Amino acid sequence: MALLEINKLNKRFGGLLAVNDVSFQVDPGQIKAVIGPNGAGKTTLFNMISGTFPATSGTVSFKGRELKGKKPFQVATLGMARTFQNIKMFSGMTALENVMVGRHVLSSAGFMASMFRMPWVWKEEKDIRDKSMELLALLEIEEHAHTDAQSLAFGQQRAVELARALALEPSLLLLDEPAAGLNMYETAEVGRLITRIRDLGITVLLVEHDMSLVMDISDEVVVLCFGEKIAEDTPKNIQQNPEVIKVYLGEE
Ligand SMILES: Nc1ncnc2c1ncn2[C@@H]1O[C@H](COP(=O)(O)OP(=O)(O)OP(=O)(O)O)[C@@H](O)[C@H]1O
Ligand SMILES: [Mg+2]
Numbered sequence: 001m002a003l004l005e006i007n008k009l010n011k012r013f014g015g016l017l018a019v020n021d022v023s024f025q026v027d028p029g030q031i032k033a034v035i036g037p038n039g040a041g042k043t044t045l046f047n048m049i050s051g052t053f054p055a056t057s058g059t060v061s062f063k064g065r066e067l068k069g070k071k072p073f074q075v076a077t078l079g080m081a082r083t084f085q086n087i088k089m090f091s092g093m094t095a096l097e098n099v100m101v102g103r104h105v106l107s108s109a110g111f112m113a114s115m116f117r118m119p120w121v122w123k124e125e126k127d128i129r130d131k132s133m134e135l136l137a138l139l140e141i142e143e144h145a146h147t148d149a150q151s152l153a154f155g156q157q158r159a160v161e162l163a164r165a166l167a168l169e170p171s172l173l174l175l176d177e178p179a180a181g182l183n184m185y186e187t188a189e190v191g192r193l194i195t196r197i198r199d200l201g202i203t204v205l206l207v208e209h210d211m212s213l214v215m216d217i218s219d220e221v222v223v224l225c226f227g228e229k230i231a232e233d234t235p236k237n238i239q240q241n242p243e244v245i246k247v248y249l250g251e252e
Contacts, residue, residue: 001064001202003028003172004049007172009058011044011227018044020227021058026068031194031204033214033235039249042207045224046176049205050082051075062172081170085177085207087157089149095160096145099132101224102167120211135163139193155186162193165203172196175206177211191217223248 001026011019015055019041026032048055051072054165060067067075081102090098136142139159144152149160154194158178165173178194198217200202208214214221215228215235223231223238225247238244 002026002061003063004072005059005061005204006045006049006215007061008061009045009060009162010056011041011048011053012056013141015104018227019048019055021059021223022224022229024125024222024229024232026203026205027157028171028203029198029201030142030219031198031206031216032215033221034205034207035209035211035221035238035248036212039226040100041227042224043176044227046082046174050080050174053129057164074121076168076170079169081165081168082174083165083176083178085180087181089152089155089159091150091158093149094146095136095141095149095152095156095163096132098149098160099135099163099167100128102164103128104133112113132163132167135166136160138166138196139163153186155183155189158182158186158190158192160188162197170202172203172205175204175208177207177209179210187213216221 004026006025007023009019009022010017022045034045037041047053050089051067051070051074062075062078062080065078090101093101133142133145136145136217139162141156141159143162144156149157152160177192180191182190187210192208194204195217201232218235221235221238222229223244230247231244233241
């Protein structure tokens with residue numbers, strides 16, 4: 001069974017059909033990429049998948065369950081985490097605290113309990129801290145755990161962002177342009193980290209403009225153009241697809 005199944009998804013903004021009848025599946029254990037020129041509808045697609053806003057029509061199913069009407073935090077607790085096109089580190093917080101915030105969504109301690117610092121909350125807090133440190137280590141950024149997150153280099157902030165998303169213990173990770181703003185070296189690093197995440201058994205769906213990264217790490221690629229899916233294939237075949245070359249690579 002597919003982990004994620006998108007069926008005839010549409011999003012209309014006034015007169016603009018930003019996503020037009022898009023269907024595809026993401027299988028467990030895959031790294032799948034969505035590519036396409038600026039304005040193709042990639043982020044809009046992610047926003048519908050993660051419950052940020054509703055689709056105009058069509059369905060999104062995750063683990064065999066339709067997500068219609070689910071809010072982003074509900075989708076997140078079902079096991080879908082995401083990162084955003086622009087890095088969002090919480091200001092005035094260390095890298096570790098940024099990751100701990102991601103983890104808190106899962107914690108059972110309610111708001112009142114946290115406020116009054118019930119003893120069992122201390123234990124949970126420690127578990128969250130330990131788990132968050134482990135994630136920073138996994139992403140090779142633990143030496144910066146106590147650094148203010150916003151003062152880190154872009155590539156390091158990306159790693160913190162990935163750790164924060166992993167803190168949800170997702171089975172599916174949505175990444176919107178993980179290499180945006182990164183140099184060649186940092187991009188290769190992020191590629192390596194994404195592969196490592198996949199090797200942990202986490203399925204990855206990413207939007208990305210950096211073609212060398214996409215072709216390097218993806219098992220399959222979906223190409224969007226003006227809201228429509230024009231191709232879905234292996235990276236090798238995508239690079240040789242005449243329509244893709246014409247509408248996408250042709251504009252470079
Ligand atoms: N909230 C919105 N209201 C109106 N139009 C929108 C909204 N969000 C996106 N659009 C439009 O929908 C289209 C698709 O935008 P989207 O951000 O999904 O593209 P994208 O493929 O992510 O582009 P990029 O590669 O530049 O990030 C664009 O024409 C955009 O202007
Ligand atoms: Mg976008």
